[in-house]
Amino acid sequence: MLRIPCPVCGLRDETEFSYGEDASVRRPDMNEADQKVWHDYVFIRDNPRGPHKEYWHHVSGCRQWIVVDRDTLTHEIFGSALACEVAA
């Protein structure tokens, strides 16, 4: 069981959250016409073995999207932030 620190609600169980995806992925500009850029956005992931920034939705809590900094090998969580603040 992961214990995820929500910036709003504090330390909560993994079961209250829904996993989003790799938070380093950014949607290209809508005027982008290069197929490869869109292909990489939709399909390609770094998939690191180690520190990973990822989206979680606190769906059974404050309903905020957050970005969690977690190690994919050890499951250690280093911190989190509201997604709206990370994106800004």
Add this chain to the structure above:
Amino acid sequence: MSHYSALAILRHGLTGNRHWSRAWRDPAPKPKYDVVIVGGGGHGLATAYYLAKEHGIRNVAVLEKGWLGGGNTGRNTTIVRSNYMIPGNSAFYDRSMRLWDNLSQDLNYNVMLSRRGYYFVFHSPGQAEGLRRRANVMLANGIEAEFFDRAQIMKRLPFLDYSPTARFPIYGAFLQPRAGTARHDAVAWGYARGADKQGVDIIQQCEVTNYIWDNQKIVGVETTRGSIRAKKVALAVAGHTSHLAAKAGLRLPIETHILQAFVTEPVKPLVDHVIVYGAAHFYISQSDKGGLVLGGDLDGFNSYAQRGGLPIVEHTLQSAKALIPSISRLRLLRQWAGVMDMTMDGSPIIGKMPVEGLWLTGGWNYGGFKAIPASGYCFAWTIAKGEPHPDNAAFTLERFERGYQIDEAGAGPYPKAH
């Protein structure tokens, strides 16, 4: 290397079992090979076996960072099946089923294949329609499939929950009679012994740390046991494909997720088949030793840890109890997790990589074990001939940019959803 037979057992028995030779050699790595295969699980060993047997390429090394079959080959629920319907998948998985048929004889090693049948239980009229379609497509492709309504399935699987209080009512089940289970370790060991017999070097405790480059071409690998040069480097590394591809400068359509499985204490024969619960992600079979083998869903987030979390333990055991109430008091003996390459369309990748000198079989999602014979056969063909076998021609890396995804689940580019 002695041939295994009833006579050999008798002869060795009479001499006190003191003269069995080891099943494969333990050679030191040579400085140069024609093909180096990274990963000594089922896929890597099968590839080495078929390279030697079908294509006469015997100057081959299989490098394994731990021990043979210590990755996902030893961390699955041992189910073999081919109930696929999408072009690209059907022919490939049925080739695998046909190779499983004679595998024990071919390898002279008992892989304990048990064609016990694979039931998929469904719980609504809509689900029945969907599975009827799947069964019809399979039949059209020459893969046997049978369909049973509730009354028939009550006779065949009497221990499921048919009561009015069942969490999900059982409408019937779909059966692939030729599907079943095999002994996972024996598959790795059988292929290892078969490959070794033909001259392949199997090198354990040898982790690949980097590639050797010559003019933007991969010409070998750096390992914890020294540099090894090779004309072709082939990756068969289960959940760690992205990690080794990244060292070659490649980014792939893969995320690594963990999948758990469980074994209960042994009981008398109860579950004669492989049974899949249609209402949640859950499947069950009984091992020859008597333990019930349970499998569930992914933990649901990127992970390389070979251990699972408690939420999925709870989910899997709830599903078990909802389907077969009588097993609710059995205790779990063991639980483990494997790391899966989950691709963006749920189908594997077999072929040449955009980097010269590098080949890959990976992205096996949940389905790597049953695919071992065909994966080895087709990957060996691809490496030897430089072009794919017709059965793996669809499993290219380029299919994603060309719009030819093979999405059996229809789940879209979400690896955790396949």
